[in-house]
Amino acid sequence: MLSLTFPPINELIRWRDVFPGFNKVGLIAVIAAVLGIIIFMTAGQKDPLQAPTGVRNLAESGVTFIENDIVMQTMGKDGLPWTPFLLSIFIFVYLCNVPGIIPFFQMPATARMAIPLFLALTVWIVYNVVGFKHNGLSYIGGMIWPKGVPVFMRPLVGVIEFLSNIILRPFSLAVRLFANMLAGHMLLITFAFLTNALVFAETKKIALIPLSILPFFMLVFLTAFEVLVGVLQAYIFTILTAVYIDAARHPVH
Amino acid sequence: MEAIARLIADTNPVQTPSEAKAANAAIGAGFAYGLAAIGPGVGIGYVVGKAIEAMARQPEAAGMVRTTMFLGIAFTEALALIGFVVFILLGL
Numbered sequence: 001m002l003s004l005t006f007p008p009i010n011e012l013i014r015w016r017d018v019f020p021g022f023n024k025v026g027l028i029a030v031i032a033a034v035l036g037i038i039i040f041m042t043a044g045q046k047d048p049l050q051a052p053t054g055v056r057n058l059a060e061s062g063v064t065f066i067e068n069d070i071v072m073q074t075m076g077k078d079g080l081p082w083t084p085f086l087l088s089i090f091i092f093v094y095l096c097n098v099p100g101i102i103p104f105f106q107m108p109a110t111a112r113m114a115i116p117l118f119l120a121l122t123v124w125i126v127y128n129v130v131g132f133k134h135n136g137l138s139y140i141g142g143m144i145w146p147k148g149v150p151v152f153m154r155p156l157v158g159v160i161e162f163l164s165n166i167i168l169r170p171f172s173l174a175v176r177l178f179a180n181m182l183a184g185h186m187l188l189i190t191f192a193f194l195t196n197a198l199v200f201a202e203t204k205k206i207a208l209i210p211l212s213i214l215p216f217f218m219l220v221f222l223t224a225f226e227v228l229v230g231v232l233q234a235y236i237f238t239i240l241t242a243v244y245i246d247a248a249r250h251p252v253h
Numbered sequence: 254m255e256a257i258a259r260l261i262a263d264t265n266p267v268q269t270p271s272e273a274k275a276a277n278a279a280i281g282a283g284f285a286y287g288l289a290a291i292g293p294g295v296g297i298g299y300v301v302g303k304a305i306e307a308m309a310r311q312p313e314a315a316g317m318v319r320t321t322m323f324l325g326i327a328f329t330e331a332l333a334l335i336g337f338v339v340f341i342l343l344g345l
Contacts, residue, residue, distance in 0.1 A: 009341065069316075069320070073316070073317060073320040074320070172328075172331040172335075175331065175334055175335060175338060176327060176330065176331055176334055178338075179334035179335075179337050179338050180334065182337075182341070183334075183337055232323075235323065236323055236324075236326075236327045239320065239323065239324065239327075240324070240327060243324065
């Protein structure tokens with residue numbers, strides 16, 4: 001009979017150390033950060049008066065995307081100073097997601113909890129500081145005792161608002177990115193493993209090799225899907241950051 | 254087939270408490286993800302369906318609708334993803 005033993009999850013996402021205390025996931029994260037910095041530094045040193053070419057084209061399309069599709073849609077015109085922050089988050093998350101489908105890397109750095117968690121905590125600190133800066137102590141007051149809600153509903157809505165702002169938002173922000181990338185990684189592994197198992201089966205080899213085309217096609221399709229997921233998750237992470245910062249600046253009255 | 258037959262034939266396949274715990278965890282993990290996927294599945298379908306309806310009615314507002322749609326999907330999807338994380342924590 002055909003039997004499959006799926007490797008335990010620790011084997012799939014825990015890598016041997018490159019040197020003590022530093023494994024492949026850390027390497028990918030460092031590469032992502034350095035690559036993003038290099039792209040935007042080289043783009044920034046080009047003459048802004050000439051028509052953009054090469055790297056500058058890429059960087060400018062990124063900036064335009066963040067400005068038009070994220071900042072203007074969620075924060076409006078006075079949110080434009082936030083473009084650098086959102087752009088660096090977008091580029092870093094995207095460059096961490098993409099190695100999930102690049103051969104020889106094949107591990108999205110965001111599929112380990114550390115990076116999404118750290119990014120979500122950064123965003124959490126940023127939007128809370130922005131909230132206190134713009135509204136003072138009424139930021140927390142408006143959260144606990146929201147105006148514009150009938151008085152008898154205020155304790156309930158206040159508790160919900162407070163929990164959602166302080167605990168649920170960073171939690172869901174981190175878990176969303178992490179779980180999406182991990183799920184994609186596991187799907188790719190499952191179908192790669194299935195193809196491998198069918199090709200190298202010990203019994204009924206002749207019958208099973210043509211069957212392996214099916215999981216292989218699924219693997220190709222899912223790899224293409226992961227390209228989309230990588231961009232989409234970076235986009236969603238950035239747009240939620242923008243929405244949270246905007247909500248902290250102008251709390252609903 | 255053999256494994257299933259052996260499983261049916263064996264009246265007491267669970268040997269030790271730790272094995273019973275592992276078996277229950279595996280079953281619970283399967284249910285956790287399956288049940289967590291139902292609500293968000295319906296919800297995401299509803300969100301996207303309504304967004305397509307809005308885009309078809311007012312193509313000039315498509316950009317804004319798409320942004321809001323992704324936000325809605327992100328919030329709805331979170332529940333399914335928490336289910337997925339629980340599935341991994343329990344089962345693997």
